[in-house]
Amino acid sequence: MTAPLPLISLRSVGRTYRTDGIAVAAVRNVSFDIDQGEILAVMGPSGSGKSTLMNMIGLLDLPSEGAIYLEGANVADLSEDRRSTLRARSIGFVFQSYNLLARHNAIENVALPLVYCGVGNKERLSRAEQSLEAVGMLHRAHHFPRQLSGGEQQRVAIARALIASPLIILADEPTGALDSRTGAEILALFAALNQTGQTIVMITHDPSIATRCRRTIRLHDGELVSDETQIPLIPKRSVAS
């Protein structure tokens, strides 16, 4: 009996930046696996290499040492175009600052990744509606980002990350710009998505978020210092009180 292939494997991954001839290692010798259906927090203070790691897992960047495997394939072997297409189809990004296109309304923002998957206009919009519904934002479909609150913008961004049914959602400080109550709602949304089998990686420096994830990886100065799996503490419902 063979164990199922992990969704993503990092093997001795390092990333060294070279500025003015000085080499700075942002990530050093990091190895771990992410399995299908996991919800995982990557923690560490600023400058610990969290974002660099996320960029590499999100195929925006390649490791300078070691290798990353997505469903068994070394991503360094893929062409730039292929990695772009995989970002559209298999990876959903959620950013701290939402990164919605200011001049497009919610539904157009949500539909955007499908433009790069070659999906036609009609189907794009109907799938965007479904996705907005899944995050409870359908009633705001034709609002522009500036007309939405931070929490609403982040929900729209999550709908956008979900639209192509990605293998994994990468969330970089998704609650960093939100007040604690709204942040909790967003975390509850992630938890609910994870209940449906969605793999989620959250990057954060907030320990209270990490405690809601089953597994926490801690980075320090670019190195992996711990990888712990805990008893799940994620509540079934929103903790809003």
Place this chain on the structure above:
Amino acid sequence: MTMLQGFQIALHALRLNPLRSFLTMLGIVIGVASIVTVFAIGSGAQLRLQEQIRSIGANVLMIMPGAVYQGGVRLKDGSKLTMTESDVQAILEQIPEIQAAAGSIAGTAQVIHEGKNWNTTINGTTTGHFMVRDWQLASGRYFSSAEEAAAGKVVILGSTVARELFAPGDDPIGAQIRIMKVPLEVVGVLDRKDPAQDDVAFVPLTTAKLRFLGSASNINRDSVAYIIAKVAADGQMAGARSEIESLLRQRHHVPAGQEDDFKVQDPAAAMEAQQGAIRTVALLLVAIASVSLLVGGISIMNVMIVSVTERTREIGIRRALGGRMRDIRLQFLCEALVLCLLGGAVGVLGGVTLSMTVARMAGWITSIDGEAIALALAFSIATGLIFGFYPAHKASKLSPIEALKTE
């Protein structure tokens, strides 16, 4: 991403900044409008010349009086009628390449029919004149030989004169008109050629001499003011010309070394030369207009570069969400193309309007052909591709990580 989606995104982006988009494409608008206008005016001028060449008739030579010496004094060209009817006969009989020839004398006079009158050119000539110029009748007949011999009181009207003297539907044939108190019967009306040629009334040469112009001091019974002759084939023009020259020198007893007292001209060739000059000027103007297209292209490039810088974050987001480098390139290239195509379309409309206004106000003939419009649009597409490529390429080369970090 498909081309169509690229255009949709481009239109969306350009609509957000209508004033900027309009100002950006203004250079293209002006360039294309100037090219279309210059083409329209240039080809209008050529068309008009071609019409004139056609109205003169193909392969026509014109023999005019030249310089005359009187007691050592060189008089102005044409100050003395040096050509005669017997010159016409000699040319017809002795030069085989000549198919038809006719002498003419002309003046202007008032023509009167009932309550209407009109000032026009009275041309005294023979039926050969119409043969030389391939000028068909709209109705009626040419002069009979009896009328030509006996100064018959008949007249053939050019279409302008017929229109001015007769009400529409009124048949001029058989009507009596008066020229210098002489009553004449209209026997024919000529086909339309062009406005410059149609304002004329023809009478037999004998009639003109005897009844109208006979009293003029420099006219003797045999003189004609000029001769026109038709050469059988295009390739025989030069040969026929030199034969006429030597024949007339001999007949006019021009001593060797002295200037001819006549001039042989090829009016069609002269006009063709003029046509060449018009073409050159038009090309020069198009070249100048193209500079404005170039400036328009540079302004598009400039605005696109600014736009790429402003939208760095958008580019980062699109790259993170799966946009390939070529998708980003296509997006910005489409924007430049849309700007140029819209500018080109507005420019074509502007050029057509402008040339029509010029045509109406200056009374010039302008001609707008599809070729000029296609050329102008092709120019603007080329401008979009050339000047849009660098900014689009620059946008596609941005690192998504860096682009996402910009504010």
